[in-house]
């Protein structure tokens with residue numbers, strides 16, 4: 001039986017909204033500012049943001065409290081947790097409020113609607129959406145004789161640029177050309193940009209996925225790229241920690257790498273050199289299909305009072321307004337879930353100063369609405385991602401790319417089988 005989360009009102013008679021999130025560093029600072037502004041302008045509600053670690057850590061914690069009185073009112077969950085959250089049965093679909101109020105979502109970014117619509121319903125409120133981008137050191141480009149306004153768009157251009165950017169001193173590599181964090185998201189996106197599917201049944205969008213199909217020609221191209229560049233000595237294996245990746249770039253150990261657009265503003269502010277931002281490179285001869293929506297959305301708990309649900313909904317709607325999305329976009333690098341945000345003065349002014357912020361918006365605009373870019377919908381996605389990470393890491397141990405990828409696919413298949421039996 002589910003316990004109703006208590007208390008719904010704090011000692012000042014305000015309705016309390018406990019908001020678990022995974023925004024760290026500058027993102028957390030901006031998020032707290034936005035929450036504060038909401039609380040100021042909504043005297044009967046108090047939103048309390050609580051940082052719960054990475055998306056993965058936050059989800060693990062949520063699992064232990066979901067359905068109990070300690071359940072948070074709002075839970076931020078990364079995009080790949082979408083089906084998992086729906087299947088959990090612990091959440092209140094926000095479609096209920098959209099219907100009750102005739103809340104207009106036609107203004108939302110269409111790729112967002114495509115991503116978050118499941119069986120015709122919106123279950124969670126999109127908030128922070130990103131795309132993956134190539135980040136590069138423009139000064140290093142100049143030093144290496146490369147045109148800083150012409151970032152590599154294809155794998156062969158990427159390899160060539162990385163060769164020129166790799167610097168050695170006394171047998172030691174002092175600057176590597178390129179790096180990718182060992183994070184499944186980058187693989188998922190590099191697969192999708194080629195039109196490759198992650199699972200069958202049109203990425204699990206047409207029916208329950210039963211089989212991983214990312215160990216395809218498209219998937220293999222990604223693994224081959226990493227293996228080839230690593231072997232050549234132009235690729236730096238940074239591990240799994242975002243902070244290490246950022247430090248490697250800021251300290252010029254790495255000249256190009258993949259990041260989330262979410263971090264773009266912080267990267268620019270902290271780099272002691274000029275920062276370039278560009279699209280995900282594609283294999284030679286492959287037509288660019290676009291990117292999947294990254295980032296996270298906000299989920300409402302089911303076992304909370306109606307008053308709390310209403311308060312949570314107010315806050316969610318506030319976050320989706322053009323004003324808030326405009327501020328969120330320019331201070332982070334997440335794109336706006338509501339493109340009306342781009343007409344706000346603050347965006348126009350910041351785009352002048354930081355044209356790099358606009359790359360994520362343009363990349364998304366050019367995305368074709370196909371199952372590959374809609375992204376996979378599977379309950380075991382977080383688990384499958386770990387298998388892919390393991391496979392990526394095995395490449396540095398010399399495991400054959402095809403073998404590594406097949407293993408991750410087989411492990412995902414087993415997880416899918418268990419989940420589908422439930």
Ligand SMILES: O=P(O)(O)OC[C@H](O)CO
Pocket residue numbers: 055078079080128129130131185260261262293294295296
């Ligand atoms: O770092 P974020 O918020 O852009 O999210 C990246 C991935 O989409 C998380 O699954």
